[in-house]
Amino acid sequence: MTQSIISHAPTIINIFTMNCSESKYLDLQKCPLCGSLNSQLLFKANDILMGKPGEYNIEECTECSFRFTNPRPYAEDIFNYYTSDYHCYRDDNRKKNDVTESSDLENKVFTSNSGYTLHGGFWGSRGWVFPNLQKGAKILEIGCGSGGFIRECIARRWETLGMDLNPDLEPVITQMGAKFLPTTLPIIDLPDSYLDAVFAWQVIEHLYEPVETLTEIQRILKPNGILAFSVPNSDCWQFHLFKDKWAGLQVPTHVSHFSEKTIRQVVEKSGLKVVEIYGQNTIGCLCPSILFSMGRKNVSLSDQWTPLSSVNKIIDRFLSILISLLFGRNQAERLTVICINNSQE
Numbered sequence: 001m002t003q004s005i006i007s008h009a010p011t012i013i014n015i016f017t018m019n020c021s022e023s024k025y026l027d028l029q030k031c032p033l034c035g036s037l038n039s040q041l042l043f044k045a046n047d048i049l050m051g052k053p054g055e056y057n058i059e060e061c062t063e064c065s066f067r068f069t070n071p072r073p074y075a076e077d078i079f080n081y082y083t084s085d086y087h088c089y090r091d092d093n094r095k096k097n098d099v100t101e102s103s104d105l106e107n108k109v110f111t112s113n114s115g116y117t118l119h120g121g122f123w124g125s126r127g128w129v130f131p132n133l134q135k136g137a138k139i140l141e142i143g144c145g146s147g148g149f150i151r152e153c154i155a156r157r158w159e160t161l162g163m164d165l166n167p168d169l170e171p172v173i174t175q176m177g178a179k180f181l182p183t184t185l186p187i188i189d190l191p192d193s194y195l196d197a198v199f200a201w202q203v204i205e206h207l208y209e210p211v212e213t214l215t216e217i218q219r220i221l222k223p224n225g226i227l228a229f230s231v232p233n234s235d236c237w238q239f240h241l242f243k244d245k246w247a248g249l250q251v252p253t254h255v256s257h258f259s260e261k262t263i264r265q266v267v268e269k270s271g272l273k274v275v276e277i278y279g280q281n282t283i284g285c286l287c288p289s290i291l292f293s294m295g296r297k298n299v300s301l302s303d304q305w306t307p308l309s310s311v312n313k314i315i316d317r318f319l320s321i322l323i324s325l326l327f328g329r330n331q332a333e334r335l336t337v338i339c340i341n342n343s344q345e
């Protein structure tokens with residue numbers, strides 16, 4: 001099954017029915033993480049989440065085991081592959097994420113092995129990390145979406161910056177009291193050693209240059225500054241079971257499909273130090289993955305989650321615990337990573 005990346009031509013399908021009509025595809029010749037020329041095709045996948053045309057290979061580097069989407073849209077076109085009702089941009093997502101007004105989520109506070117406060121914790125559906133920063137601490141959230149986490153940071157009296165690909169979010173974020181930065185990744189227009197913490201929830205898998213971006217984060221973090229982020233875990237049992245129907249795959253907007261091993265490699269290349277990686281056996285992808293496997297597609301993403309929210313709470317908790325017992329933590333659906341900038345500068 002092993003094949004050279006060079007051997008396959010980019011799969012160009014009919015893209016003229018959508019506003020991605022000018023898009024072309026970038027066919028990677030090398031592993032974006034280690035530069036190896038050899039990869040194996042795991043399976044092919046379509047955009048079943050947002051319903052945009054395109055067929056993509058999910059490849060695994062035979063040298064470093066990094067999994068990635070190939071070919072992929074050019075970076076300058078990728079915004080066309082999001083829909084306006086993408087769940088991170090929805091207003092109801094902001095309300096749902098508002099942990100200050102949700103006693104249920106407040107009850108799921110958990111302390112990590114290294115002493116950080118987590119919301120959602122090991123079992124819960126959220127995995128936000130809150131370092132013990134003082135009032136006035138400078139923080140940046142990359143991929144802030146409609147601002148659920150931004151609101152939490154402002155409630156803690158942190159000086160908060162939000163960055164997102166979607167420029168329409170600027171008034172939403174500034175109205176909350178944060179400053180909005182349009183994305184310029186991998187460059188971040190902030191001075192050296194400026195921030196106390198950077199956060200990126202389910203964002204790094206979207207980035208075309210994850211190592212360069214984390215290296216830039218290392219530059220703008222103060223010594224001992226914190227980077228906390230999460231990514232879908234492509235080593236999870238659902239990835240292997242559902243393959244192209246796994247809701248966490250989300251091609252083509254997810255261009256990297258990390259495992260604990262490969263996300264650790266990315267962090268280490270950036271000069272940051274991993275403090276802790278923990279897996280969360282949430283079931284956020286389970287219900288939509290089952291629906292996708294039954295042939296559902298091209299429907300609004302919020303509809304995909306509706307069955308889950310209607311049976312939520314008890315079943316969510318019960319299944320999460322059961323899945324943890326069955327599959328263990330290293331096969332969790334999501335990995336949350338806490339890093340520190342321990343450079344001597």
Ligand SMILES: [Zn+2]
Nearest residue numbers: 031034061064
């Ligand atoms: Zn590689």
